[in-house]
Amino acid sequence: MYRLKYDPAAEAVHEAMPPAASEALTLALADACRDPIGATEPYGEDDGVVRMLISKESFAVLLLGHILKTITVLQITYTG
Numbered sequence: 001m002y003r004l005k006y007d008p009a010a011e012a013v014h015e016a017m018p019p020a021a022s023e024a025l026t027l028a029l030a031d032a033c034r035d036p037i038g039a040t041e042p043y044g045e046d047d048g049v050v051r052m053l054i055s056k057e058s059f060a061v062l063l064l065g066h067i068l069k070t071i072t073v074l075q076i077t078y079t080g
Helices: 008-016 019-034
Strands: 003-006 050-055 058-065 070-078
Touching: 003 008, 003 019, 008 019, 008 070, 019 050, 019 058, 019 070
Parallel strands: 003 070
Antiparallel strands: 050 058, 058 070
16 A cells, blocks of 8 residues: 655545545546556656546546555646
């Protein structure tokens, strides 16, 4: 299981999202913590480190730290 970390700006976007969109993203992030490669998509070239998480109303850019088992949310974009 990976541990989630947030860039402060990304966290502020997540907190400002409407409740349903925020919950969907939270659940998707929980899935990513269990299976970071399976629950995400490559961001550009598939290096297994920088990934994208796409939900119905948002997407997030993630940095996977495989050694320390962390996922850092670098950016969240609300599209709803």
